[in-house]
Amino acid sequence: MRLSDLETPVLTADLDAIERNISRMQAYCNEHGVALRPHIKTHKLPELARLQLEAGAVGITCQKLGEAEVMADAGVEDILVSFPLVGAAKAERLAALASRVKMTVAADSAEVAEGLASVLARHGIEVDFLVECDTGLGRTGVQTPEEAAALAELVDGLEGLRFAGLMTYPSLPETASWLQNARNAVEARGLSVERVSGGGTPTAERTHELGVIDELRVGTYIYGDRACIANGSVPLEDCALRVVATVVSRPTRERAILDAGSKTLTSDLALGATGHGLLVEYPDAEVYDLNEEHGYVDVSRCDRPPQVGDRVTLVPNHACTAANMHDEIVMHRGGEVFETLQTAGRGKVR
Amino acid sequence: MRLSDLETPVLTADLDAIERNISRMQAYCNEHGVALRPHIKTHKLPELARLQLEAGAVGITCQKLGEAEVMADAGVEDILVSFPLVGAAKAERLAALASRVKMTVAADSAEVAEGLASVLARHGIEVDFLVECDTGLGRTGVQTPEEAAALAELVDGLEGLRFAGLMTYPSLPETASWLQNARNAVEARGLSVERVSGGGTPTAERTHELGVIDELRVGTYIYGDRACIANGSVPLEDCALRVVATVVSRPTRERAILDAGSKTLTSDLALGATGHGLLVEYPDAEVYDLNEEHGYVDVSRCDRPPQVGDRVTLVPNHACTAANMHDEIVMHRGGEVFETLQTAGRGKVR
Numbered sequence A, B: 001m002r003l004s005d006l007e008t009p010v011l012t013a014d015l016d017a018i019e020r021n022i023s024r025m026q027a028y029c030n031e032h033g034v035a036l037r038p039h040i041k042t043h044k045l046p047e048l049a050r051l052q053l054e055a056g057a058v059g060i061t062c063q064k065l066g067e068a069e070v071m072a073d074a075g076v077e078d079i080l081v082s083f084p085l086v087g088a089a090k091a092e093r094l095a096a097l098a099s100r101v102k103m104t105v106a107a108d109s110a111e112v113a114e115g116l117a118s119v120l121a122r123h124g125i126e127v128d129f130l131v132e133c134d135t136g137l138g139r140t141g142v143q144t145p146e147e148a149a150a151l152a153e154l155v156d157g158l159e160g161l162r163f164a165g166l167m168t169y170p171s172l173p174e175t176a177s178w179l180q181n182a183r184n185a186v187e188a189r190g191l192s193v194e195r196v197s198g199g200g201t202p203t204a205e206r207t208h209e210l211g212v213i214d215e216l217r218v219g220t221y222i223y224g225d226r227a228c229i230a231n232g233s234v235p236l237e238d239c240a241l242r243v244v245a246t247v248v249s250r251p252t253r254e255r256a257i258l259d260a261g262s263k264t265l266t267s268d269l270a271l272g273a274t275g276h277g278l279l280v281e282y283p284d285a286e287v288y289d290l291n292e293e294h295g296y297v298d299v300s301r302c303d304r305p306p307q308v309g310d311r312v313t314l315v316p317n318h319a320c321t322a323a324n325m326h327d328e329i330v331m332h333r334g335g336e337v338f339e340t341l342q343t344a345g346r347g348k349v350r
Helices: A015-032 A046-055 A065-073 A088-098 A110-122 A145-156 A175-188 A204-210 A226-231 A319-323 B015-032 B046-055 B065-073 B088-098 B110-122 B145-156 B175-188 B204-210 B226-231 B319-323
Strands: A010-014 A060-062 A078-081 A102-107 A127-133 A161-168 A195-199 A215-217 A241-249 A255-258 A286-290 A295-298 A311-315 A328-333 A336-342 B010-014 B060-062 B078-081 B102-107 B127-133 B161-168 B195-199 B215-217 B241-249 B255-258 B286-290 B295-298 B311-315 B328-333 B336-342
Touching: A010 A015, A015 A046, A015 A204, A015 A328, A046 A060, A046 A065, A060 A065, A065 A078, A065 A088, A088 A102, A088 A110, A102 A110, A102 A161, A110 A127, A110 A145, A110 A161, A127 A145, A127 A175, A145 A161, A145 A175, A161 A175, A175 A195, A175 A204, A241 A319, B010 B015, B015 B046, B015 B204, B015 B328, B046 B060, B046 B065, B060 B065, B065 B078, B065 B088, B088 B102, B088 B110, B102 B110, B102 B161, B110 B127, B110 B145, B110 B161, B127 B145, B127 B175, B145 B161, B145 B175, B161 B175, B175 B195, B175 B204, B241 B319
Parallel strands: A010 A328, A060 A078, A078 A102, A102 A127, A127 A161, A161 A195, A195 A215, B010 B328, B060 B078, B078 B102, B102 B127, B127 B161, B161 B195, B195 B215
Antiparallel strands: A010 A241, A241 A255, A241 A311, A255 A295, A286 A295, A328 A336, B010 B241, B241 B255, B241 B311, B255 B295, B286 B295, B328 B336
């Protein structure tokens, strides 16, 4: 069966492109002595996590415990949850996970560390802890290297957690000196920094230039998306994740309507690009608006605009969120369907 | 069990508010002799469709066949699919549905009508057809009343389809004269217009003023959302759909980070409001950005900003898409959990 035989809209991924993307990032990490810990929030598929681990990844990163549970159930044995875990219920779930696989967590506050530690200690379990550092994004993370050192020392004194290092996202130009200062401040307190974890596909292959990061968390590289094309990290031909859609209306010469809207592609925009996805067969067309099920396409500049019933292929703006919309994904090689996978880690918001 | 006992982030709906919203819209329709055909794309729950039908709805509206299949399986017997169905596979699925429940479809082209009719006729099945009219939105729909009449006449001549009337979305000020002209043009060709279907929550309770619309398709009214608050159609106290989230980081005095991001709330914006959801307990705070799992909150204007571990309640910008992100939803009355429902119609993009 070929992709052209499938009902639309349908989320598809090109296994050949996926394998190229996995190989390229692993080769980069091998060359520079950086440990690769892919973020599975992009694909949410145990099958792709396995490919990443077989290629040489040291473990995986998850954003939520629910994703980690899916991956542990599928046999993944080394998992970092990079999102702060708050509350007794999550601490209990972490303890259950840590009793069967190696777990690492990250957070930026004593409240979170102490909340986790008290539950873990009660279970007699120890989990690695990374101090999250805000090195420029302005999201989560301690605000200064000195704060990082203070939290590291606090964690070092907690039963149930083991201070293991530092984490940041993304790896920005200002990241290197920030993290080096934090490492120095931690070491000045007599603690050792085993791991310094950085992340982000756009700047991934400059990680070695920073000197201080020895673990790389990247997700989007495996699929690519319109933002990756715009920032130069993944070329169009390696953008594995695509939505096949159908033109369902051509009410005017200028306008085509697709059966793919925000429920298929999400409303996420792509930095450096306009519109809602790249229309591969019609580079002169623009998806200028979305409703839940409708994609609005301006075809005024197309010499031969698509007609009702024609199929088109879209590279989504944001692979991670687009993949999260779909219960299943069709894996193919060169348009020939290989298998349909259930997105086991989809929608795990907790 | 109370909502405050649940792990976050969690999607919740207030059954009391839902019942008020259903009653109010049904009372409006009853008073004005308009048939109510709620759009279930908002909730995607057979249980709520049943409440709407028990209150007096004549049937339901679905946006995709997959939603209609879920609803037919749950016993709903009269379904309009308001999205153009293209391709033989969808025509076969429509035929299967129409063999067990009353189905109506809508489209704006001969291509779609003929594609459906040929398959339906082969099965010896007849389905009602509404001509979709673009009365101002600029999405799908024939562009002139004369085009509407021509398509009506074409459908009237097709075995497998029965011309039943006109459909538009949303009901705008210019809608009335457009639809009246289309009705006149259709009737001038000797055809009768049984139904004229309009839609949209913001203008729903002005439907009777248009004179020409006798069926109302509305979805969002059942839950309400931030856009409904902004356009005045649903007050905050009747906004049934809410996300309960937790503050997981307070890296600075000004910034709080929630465990609810675009995977929980979607990136959809709300016309007439800024930010990504209304923070009920902190009206001076603004959710100014989202990543997939992180909600960024500016708490600089809060006298007592929430701390790590505090729980907050958000009214999403867009109820329909937020509900689509979650495999389950917790129904409650006054904070006391009533039941947890699986979102049976979630993610049915085909």
